Amino acid sequence: MPDKPSNIEQGVLQQIAEGDEASFRELYARYYPQLRPFIWKYTGSALQTEDILQETFIRIWLNRDKLPEIENLSAWIFKVASREYLTLLRKQLVYEEKLATLNINMDKDGDLAPLTPDDQAHLADIRRVIGEAVARLPEQRRRIYRMSRDEGIRIQEIADTLSITPRTVKNVLTTSLKEIREHLAASGYTFMIPLFLFLKDY
Incomplete structure (x- = not known):
């Protein structure tokens, strides 16, 4: 059932x-x-x-x-x-x-419908706004954020690469997320704020 x-x-x-x-x-x-x-x-x-x-x-x-x-x-x-x-x-x-490590039933029951053109445009706009927020970060902060998010580099490795402490990396990432949340709010994406409020990466 x-x-x-x-x-x-x-x-x-x-x-x-x-x-x-x-x-x-x-x-x-x-x-x-x-x-x-x-x-x-x-x-x-x-x-x-x-x-x-x-x-x-x-x-x-x-x-x-x-x-x-x-x-x-x-x-x-x-x-x-x-x-x-x-x-x-x-x-x-x-x-x-x-x-092979993901043992999940991927049958057709409950499949998602393809996104409509409006949905695709909406999703693209959300990503654009997030991209704007990242682009506005100071150079060093932006570099650390992208190393972590886009390249998947761990905090300790980032710290070693940039000759800074892991705590500094964590603080930078936390500050970056805060600024992204604020930019989302300013751009009218209030429904996205809960997603960013609960980010606990660090």
Whole structure:
């Protein structure tokens, strides 16, 4: 039997489908603590884990109109997260090697519908705004952020490369995330703020 959402949860899903950001934050607060250790198990990287979670909740938001129709919400959300993980593996060119470590049922039940052109444009705009925030960081701070986020370099390695302390790297990353949150808020992406408020990479 599918694990159908409770009446209370169903009401929250309907509200999210209608664009209610407070209900989306409620969903986020419920599933973030469950997804984080699940993704961490496979990435072994706090930063990559948070990147995957960020993309997962963006995808959920963009597909929010389908939420009331989903019978097994937890399985669907975990499937979204697992697919974002696979996307990361492809980008790292180690997909074939690491796919065997991800023992997840990837059948067609509950598949995501392709993003509409409007959804794709919305997602591209979110990424553009985040890119703007990163570009506005001071040069050294931007370099550290990109080494960590884009290259997946660990804090200790960054510190060794730049001849600074790991604590300095952590402080820079924390400050960078704060500035990205502020830029998102200033650009009108208030629904994204919960994702960045709970980033705990460092």
